[in-house]
Amino acid sequence: MTRSGQEYLEALRDGREVWLDGERVKDVTAHPAFRATAASFARLYDLSADPALRPVLLKGGVHRAYAVPRSYEDLVARRRAYKLWAEGSYGFLGRTPDHMASGAAGFAAVPSVFTGEGDGGFDGAEHALALHRRLAEGDLFCAFTLTDPAAGPGAGDDLRIRVVEERAGGVVVRGAKTVGTGAVFADEILVGTIEPLPADDIEHAVTFSLPVDTPGLKLISRTSYEQRARSVFDQPLSARYDENDALLVCEDVLVPWERVLTYRDPATTAGIWWRTPAYLNFVHQSATRFWTKLEFLTGLAILVARSNGTDRLPAVTQAVGRLLGMVAQAKAFVLAAEASWEEVDGGRGGVRPGQEISFAQRIMAGELYPRAVQDIKLLAGGGLIQLPASGRDLLHPELGPLVRQYVRTPGTPAEDRIKLLKLAWDALGSEFAGRHEQYERFYQGAPHVYHTMQTWAGAADDCEALARACLDGYDLGTAK
Known part of the structure; x- marks a missing residue:
């Protein structure tokens, strides 16, 4: 229940x-x-x-x-x-x-x-x-x-x-x-x-x-x-x-x-x-959450660019494209882990997400999140820095009219712009945001641990065999 x-x-x-x-x-x-x-x-x-x-x-x-x-x-x-x-x-x-x-x-x-x-x-x-x-x-x-x-x-x-x-x-x-x-x-x-x-x-x-x-x-x-x-x-x-x-x-x-x-x-x-699916189940849940978080941050970047009136500039559209590519990567890891499912205990324990892809997601997420945050900060520019200390300024009888006059942009009233940029700062630059960046870097443990685990969980033998097949396909005689 x-x-x-x-x-x-x-x-x-x-x-x-x-x-x-x-x-x-x-x-x-x-x-x-x-x-x-x-x-x-x-x-x-x-x-x-x-x-x-x-x-x-x-x-x-x-x-x-x-x-x-x-x-x-x-x-x-x-x-x-x-x-x-x-x-x-x-x-x-x-x-x-x-x-x-x-x-x-x-x-x-x-x-x-x-x-x-x-x-x-x-x-x-x-x-x-x-x-x-x-x-x-x-x-x-x-x-x-x-x-x-x-x-x-x-x-x-x-x-x-x-x-x-x-x-x-x-x-x-x-x-x-x-x-x-x-x-x-x-x-x-x-x-x-x-x-x-x-x-x-x-x-x-x-x-x-x-x-x-x-x-x-x-x-x-x-x-x-x-x-x-x-x-x-x-x-x-x-x-x-x-x-x-x-x-x-x-x-x-x-x-x-x-x-x-x-x-x-x-x-x-x-x-x-x-030896149970417990850890891979963790990754399934956290990878889905990570994908969702990147969706949110990318949506925030799009809103900020539109508020700044820069959304049609080539450099900005390229930056948004990179972010959307990151979202697609995060989504792809979830879908690929599901599609590469494996039986548990000969099928008696059901199925689990594929281990190789799940383990690789840990590497991707820890490296991708700081890059996404950095890219969105660059898109937002100095507007994240110069913000009223509090929404109370907008409500003040003397300060309110000044803030509304000077903190707006064409098509975006001051209240809407301040609301958006405060959300962006909380996600990207606040102490809360700093904790989240560090959190995502180490969410699945220390990189030196999961990089090593990927070595034995990944298809190292297959990769080596493919390279070896190329080497075995010719010899010194082909140098003539």
């Missing part, structure tokens, strides 16, 4: 321990640092109530992201649901609930992967299936954090999440994880490790999912761009779509056994992402 946006917001009022600027946040749905973004997530949930949208968003009464795709057509249907939600935030909410929902579906496709062979032979297969059911049936928002704190020489090994005690009712964990994107707004948070662990590092080889209000679990928020926004008119994106990133700290948190997915098994702890 699906829940309404209001039901989602009510679930966030659970006493969770969220900290910002040295103060504990009592209610994220009411606090000025989080309330508008929480409302934006709520609006996504409300889309399921629209009879015209339900066939796109839902399958079997739950969001399509939870369904294990069984065919190419299922992948296409799932992408259409992703696209609809991505358009709800113009691509700026990167970790909407359908992201981890797709990961949970990946787990459910091959639960046998969770039956580890490590110390004690922990079997998390039923727990993984229970996680999938719980999230799907409750229509829950599950965030995740998989990144360890940066630890320099001599920092010791007490920063990372680790098991410090085993009890009859579960395990006690202590430590931290970073970059918990969207965790402040989630119902649950999955904690684990996606990178390979040394074979003897059983202490840190644990994966679990907990309600965000679990005692001892703290979320320490970064700066809130939403809170810093003066108004929606002045910062229309950061005022509504700041999904936030938080440091997760566990202070002797008890994790019930039924919430543990992997335990004391380094190979399985990392393998649940790579």
